[in-house]
Amino acid sequence: MAEKLQNLVVVTPARVVFTDEVRMVSARSVAGDLGILPDHAPLITTLKTDVVRIQKDGRWRHMAVSNGFMEAKNNRVVILADAAEMAEEIDSDRARRAKERAEERLRSKASEIDLVRAEAALLRAMARLKAIDMAGSGRH
Ligand code: ATP
Numbered sequence: 001m002a003e004k005l006q007n008l009v010v011v012t013p014a015r016v017v018f019t020d021e022v023r024m025v026s027a028r029s030v031a032g033d034l035g036i037l038p039d040h041a042p043l044i045t046t047l048k049t050d051v052v053r054i055q056k057d058g059r060w061r062h063m064a065v066s067n068g069f070m071e072a073k074n075n076r077v078v079i080l081a082d083a084a085e086m087a088e089e090i091d092s093d094r095a096r097r098a099k100e101r102a103e104e105r106l107r108s109k110a111s112e113i114d115l116v117r118a119e120a121a122l123l124r125a126m127a128r129l130k131a132i133d134m135a136g137s138g139r140h
Pocket of ligand 1: 014066083084085089090091092094095098121124125128
């Protein structure tokens with residue numbers, strides 16, 4: 001029997017990053033790790049800036065999601081985020097440069113607001129590098 005699927009949509013202000021029927025969505029929320037399978041209880045949560053993993057036909061795909069919310073309801077998962085990229089879309093050099101810039105800013109005696117921004121930029125860059133790494137290593 002074919003496995004039951006659910007719809008996943010990932011949207012940013014710039015574009016629809018992903019839309020497809022999938023088996024499982026695995027994400028890190030502020031309250032802990034979540035694995036959403038079809039017929040999951042309704043939920044709405046804030047995501048950590050990290051990797052969201054998507055499973056379909058036994059294959060995993062990886063997406064970096066920055067500053068996102070996730071809602072699951074009636075076999076539809078919606079992620080709204082400031083930015084999101086599939087691993088294969090991510091420019092690793094750009095992410096590495098962004099990480100170095102953020103680390104440099106954190107080392108400097110910048111104002112508090114700059115430090116908060118640098119921390120957020122560092123998390124975005126680290127999530128992007130992690131998505132590439134997970135996709136490339138065959139890890140789930
Ligand atoms: P940078 O300093 O390199 O611009 P950033 O974290 O400040 O990185 P964002 O503001 O999060 O970038 O994103 C701006 C746009 O650029 C978004 O559409 C995002 O998807 C895209 N983007 C950011 N970094 C990368 C990357 N390394 N590879 C591909 N797209 C990226």
